[in-house]
Amino acid sequence: MNYEKLMKRAIALADQYKYTAKPNPVVGCIILKDEKIVSEGAHEEYGSNHAEINAIEKAKKLQGKLFQSFQELTMVCTLEPCNHFGKTGPCSEAIISSGIKKIIIGAKDPNPMVSGKGIDNLIKNGVNVRYGICQELVKKQNRTFFFKNINKRPFITVKIASSIDGKSHLLDGLRTYITCEESRADVQNIRALNDAILTGGNTLINDNPKMNARVSFPVNQPKKYLLSSKTNFDFTSEFFKNSDYEIITETNIKKIIDSFKNTEINGILVEAGPKLVNAFLLANLVDEVIIYQSPNTLGKNGVDWFKEDNAIEKFGFKLESSYKIKSDTKNIYSKC
Ligand code: AOF
Ligand code: ZN
Numbered sequence: 001m002n003y004e005k006l007m008k009r010a011i012a013l014a015d016q017y018k019y020t021a022k023p024n025p026v027v028g029c030i031i032l033k034d035e036k037i038v039s040e041g042a043h044e045e046y047g048s049n050h051a052e053i054n055a056i057e058k059a060k061k062l063q064g065k066l067f068q069s070f071q072e073l074t075m076v077c078t079l080e081p082c083n084h085f086g087k088t089g090p091c092s093e094a095i096i097s098s099g100i101k102k103i104i105i106g107a108k109d110p111n112p113m114v115s116g117k118g119i120d121n122l123i124k125n126g127v128n129v130r131y132g133i134c135q136e137l138v139k140k141q142n143r144t145f146f147f148k149n150i151n152k153r154p155f156i157t158v159k160i161a162s163s164i165d166g167k168s169h170l171l172d173g174l175r176t177y178i179t180c181e182e183s184r185a186d187v188q189n190i191r192a193l194n195d196a197i198l199t200g201g202n203t204l205i206n207d208n209p210k211m212n213a214r215v216s217f218p219v220n221q222p223k224k225y226l227l228s229s230k231t232n233f234d235f236t237s238e239f240f241k242n243s244d245y246e247i248i249t250e251t252n253i254k255k256i257i258d259s260f261k262n263t264e265i266n267g268i269l270v271e272a273g274p275k276l277v278n279a280f281l282l283a284n285l286v287d288e289v290i291i292y293q294s295p296n297t298l299g300k301n302g303v304d305w306f307k308e309d310n311a312i313e314k315f316g317f318k319l320e321s322s323y324k325i326k327s328d329t330k331n332i333y334s335k336c
Contacts, residue, residue, distance in 0.1 A: 001035065001074075003130075003133050004134055006030055006032070006076045006104075007076055007078065007104070007106055007133045007134040007137075008134060008137070009028075009030060010028035010030050010040075010076055010106070011028060011078055011106070011134065011137050011138060011141055012028070013029075013030075013040055013042050014027050014078050014141065015028075015141060017043060017044045017045070018141075018193065019192050019193070019215075019217060019218065019220065020045045020046065020218055020219065021042075021043050021044065021045060021046055022046065022220055023046065023144075023145070023195045023220075023264040023266050023267075024043060024046050024145075025043070025079055025109075025142040025145040026043060026078075026141060026142060027042065027043040027050065027051040027052075027078050027079045028040070028041075028042045028051055028077070028078045029042070029052050029054070029055040029076065029078070030055065030077075031055050031056070031058075031059045031073050031074070031075050031076075031100070032074045032076065033066055033072055033073055033074075034072075038058075038059050038062055038066050038067060038073060039056075039058035039059040040055055040058070041055030041056070041058060042054065047087045047088075048088075049088060050082065050088055050091050051077065051079075052075065052077055052081050052091040053088065053091060053094055055075070056094055056095070056098050059073065059098075060098075069099060070098045070099030070100050071099050071101050073101075073102075074100070074102040074103070074104065075095065075100050075102070075103040077103060077105055077106065078105075078106040078107070078134075078141075079105070079106060079107060079138060079142075080105050080107065080108045080109040080114065080115070080118045081094075081095055081105075081118040082109065082118055083114055083118040083120075083121050084114055090118075090121075091118065092117075092118040092121040093121070095127065096122065096125045100127065101126070101127055101128060102127065102128040103127055103128070103130070104130050104131070104133055105119070105129065105130070105132075105133070106131070106132075106134050106135050106137070106138035107131070107132070107138040107139055107146075108135075110145070110146050110149035110150055119131060143155060144195070144266035144267035147266065148265075148266040152261050153257050153258065153260060153261060154196070154257070154265050154266055154267055154268045155266065155267050155268070155287050155288070156257070156267075156268050156270060156285055156286050156288075157194065157267070157268070157270065157286075157288045157290060158269075158270045158277055158280060158286050158288070158289045159187060159190060159269060159270070159271050159290045159292070160277065160290070160305060161178045161291075161292045161294070162178065162294070162305055163293075163294055163296050163298040163302060164294065164296065164297055165298060165299065165302065166304055166305055167297075167303055167304060168302070168303050168305050169206065169273070169298075169302070169303055170301050170302055171301050171302070176298070178292075178294050179292045179293075180294065180326045180327055180328050182326045182328075183292040183326070183328045186330065188214050188215050189213075189215060190290065191211075191213035191222055192213035192217075192219045193267065194267040194269040195222055195223065195264070195267050195268070196222050196223045196224070196260075196265045196267070196269070197211045197212075197222045197223075197224050197269050197271055198224075198225040198268055198269070198270045198271070198272070199211060199225070199226060199227070199239070200226070200227050200228060200273060200275065200276040201228030201233070202272075202273050202275070203271070203272050203276075204233065204237060204239050205233075206273075208239070209238060209271070210239065211224050211271065212224070212242040212243050221242070221244070222269070223265065224239060224244065224245040224246070225246050225248055226239065226245065226246070226247045227248050227256065227272075227276065228247060228248075228249065229249050229251055231247060231249065233247075253279055253280060253283045254283055254285070257285050270286070273303075274303060274304065274305050274306070278306065281311075286315070287335060288320075288332065288334050288335075289312055289317055289332075290330065290331070290332050291312070291330070291331045291333070292325070292328050292329075293328060293329045294328050295327050295328070316335060316336050317333035317334060317336065318333065318334065318336050319331055319333055
């Protein structure tokens with residue numbers, strides 16, 4: 001049996017729900033009778049049925065037609081079935097009571113509430129368990145979920161729009177669009193993938209940004225965080241509309257990020273000016289940097305993103321990918 005091929009199919013199925021399952025992981029599940037697919041399921045929406053439950057429910061409707069007993073069936077699931085009562089009941093129990101006797105799992109769940117416990121429960125109840133199939137792909141697909149559970153802090157992406165001469169904005173503080181419309185549309189997708197957007201008071205005052213994900217598909221909107229010791233903002237600004245926001249008056253960045261430890265925020269996008277971006281980099285709290293670079297110059301009236309040349313490399317990043325968006329270049333840097 002080619003379980004790798006089936007696992008890749010389950011991974012692709014899970015991926016369809018990456019904007020609506022978050023901050024939960026995406027999970028895909030396939031139920032087989034011999035080599036034939038009986039049913040498929042995914043975790044489609046945060047708070048709703050887990051993938052295994054959706055696949056089992058569909059299979060139940062086909063009992064007597066495609067198969068006689070659940071004991072004849074094999075389950076292929078991208079993530080270890082849970083063993084806890086969260087917003088839904090434990091999947092391991094649902095699998096055991098369905099009668100399924102064999103399960104192929106991609107990766108172990110890194111969530112300490114679940115990790116290993118689902119597998120143990122299945123084995124204890126006589127289910128034949130195999131795991132580790134395509135686990136790197138499952139981890140990659142749920143990058144921020146794995147990162148947060150392992151490192152006890154969210155995965156932090158910094159997004160920068162820069163002129164070719166390395167400037168962020170003009171000294172007069174007025175809003176300047178540096179990059180093209182297509183680059184700005186691309187940013188919306190990155191916002192949609194994150195659980196939180198974090199910005200600073202100066203960006204709020206200068207740019208009046210909305211900071212929500214304006215995309216044409218359903219998405220769990222990221223929560224918005226404003227880092228500022230001031231609290232007397234113009235609350236009619238765009239930032240305070242559209243979705244959930246919070247003002248953080250704490251100034252120690254390490255403490256701020258530490259406060260996310262027990263939240264469900266796995267991925268944070270920092271969209272701020274040079275001061276806050278450099279503070280995050282200096283605190284060694286950035287995992288990925290995305291730079292949209294336009295061919296335009298801002299000249300001597302522009303404010304530099306960084307004090308030094310090759311600052312991103314000096315902060316310990318390497319170029320991961322680079323491609324054109326119309327006249328701009330999008331460079332993605334990851335930690336060396
Ligand atoms: C599974 N199958 O499809 C998913 C799992 O709050 P709940 O009840 O939705 O539980 C969320 C946790 O369950 C999540 O943090 C992760 O550990 C696991 N996700 N487990 O068996 C699924 N999405
Ligand atoms: Zn579950």
